[in-house]
Amino acid sequence: MRKSVLLVNGGKREATRLLKEEFPVDLIVLTEPRFAHLYDETTEVVLVDDVEDLQTARDTVLTALSGRDVDHVVSPTERGQVVAAFLRAYFGTPGASFEVAHAFTNKYSMKLKLRRSGIPVASGILLTAPEKLLERQSELTWPVVLKPVVGSGSAYTHRIDCADDLRRFLDSPEGAALRACGHAVLAEEFVAMEGEYHCDGVVSGGEVAFAVPSRYLQPLLGRLDQISGSVTLPEDDPDREEILRLHVLAVKALGLEGGVTHMELFKTERGFVVGEIACRPGGAGVVDHVRRHCGVDLWREFIRTSLGEAARIVPRPARGITAHVHLPPAPGRVVDVTPAEEFMAIPDVKEVDMRVCAGDVIGPEVRSSSTVGLIYLETPDLAVLDSRVKEIAEVYRLSVEPV
Incomplete structure (x- = not known):
């Protein structure tokens, strides 16, 4: 029997392609007008001005369904995961709960849960606006990183070195953009690092079924105008075991039962610090990187586990x-x-x-x-x-x- 799937999406074409071509589902896509051109006439598309508006999304989907049922609600994007969880609760479908989706997308809540589980994270505070840091600067040590509490891809993320630097930033276009991004702000102490890493995994039945750690060619913050990328860690790399251990602990701490993860870490002189972890495939080459390395397709596993199926991990030996x-x-x-x-x-x-x-x-x-x-x-x-x-x-x- 064909499943009915509501996909809360933006520009992630691979998720749409897989659901249309490789999984037997009836697909409805909830997205914003700026992404409408990515879908052809064979796809049923429902539009909302802001996919993070929970009530409007619910009302719009309910009208579009016209009495049809929904079996699964899926979202491959950071912005869509909380509304997807809200719609799961509303329509009674299985999948990650609102609490789990919130923990994986709200960086402040995420860090609280990770810290309570003994996982090392940077010290930080939640601000309703970036200028509030002027009042609370004594709670942190400079330099500080400011970023939206919900977001991805380093958008609106800035290093601030001191109070005078903060005042200059607040008067700049970048400060105005952060203030207008629509989210509270997380202020974290800057982590002096020896290297930046990521770990990409598949979770099935509450357990990590697969994970591969990688190192960025250089730390990303402040270097987006330079050559970047990442490399998988060799099997004999001494950092592999600790990264994999922290990944398992983070998945358990945030309560993910099934899905794909992308975790960022910093290596410091005192050991690893977890930056954040998302429950969706990594962007900008990560999926193809992993596929080329060991044959595991993270997008297929994301769709499979999002539909309540068990992961099918058959990695091949890495070639160098x-x-x-x-x-x-x-x-x-x-x-x-x-x-x-x-x-x-x-x-x-x-x-x-x-x-x-x-x-x-x-x-x-x-x-x-x-x-x-x-x-x-x-x-x-x-x-x-x-x-x-x-x-x-x-x-x-x-x-x-x-x-």
Whole structure:
């Protein structure tokens, strides 16, 4: 019997494609007008101005259903997960509860639960507006990182070094954008790190069925205009065991029964600190990175576990070191950009996914997932990888003109 699935979505095309092509479901998509062009006439689409407006989403979906039932509510996006959980509770469908979705999306609630479970996290406070930090600065040690309490991709995330720096920030366009983002603000003490890592996993029946740890080529904050990306940790890397242990503890602390996770960590002189964990696939190359590394498709497992099915993890042995490289964007109309063929000529480059070409316009808002293109590599060891990344940086060119 075909299941009826309500997908609360934005621009995640892979989730829509899988539900339409590989799973026997009747699909309804709840999204915002700015994403409507991503869906063709064969997809039933319901529009709301703001997908985070719980009551409007409920009323709009109820009207659109016209008496039909819903078997599952799924959301692959950070902004859609709380409303998806709210709709599950309203329609009585299985899946992550409102409390679990809130813990995985609200960074303040997340850190409270992680800290109570003995998981190391940065010290932080919740602010109703960024200027409130001026009143409460004695509660933290400078520098401080300000970010929306709900968000992804490093959007509206800023390092503030002192009170004078904060005053300048509050008077800047960036400060105004954070103030207007629509969420409370989390202020956290900046974590001095030796490296930044991520761990991507699959949870089935309340247990971690699969996880793979990776290290970013360099920490992301403040470096989004530079070559970035990540590399899977070798099997003999001494940090693997601790990262995998913290991932299991975080999943248990937040109560996830089934789904896909993307956890960020910082390595410090005192050990690892968990930055945050999301219950959806990582963005900007992570899914293809993992698939190339060991054959596990995180998007398929996300859909499968979101529909209440058990994970089907059959990883193959990794072939050396797998990495992906982000090509950083710059705002403006693209005049010239390195073609994929030039990157493919570099040894160990296996795939190039260019996202822009001459004539395209790159917007001013840059996030950690923003990229001109993604390059996937397989190398025998980390020393060779470092050399290949340098070659990519030397070949990369991007020329833009004002719009």
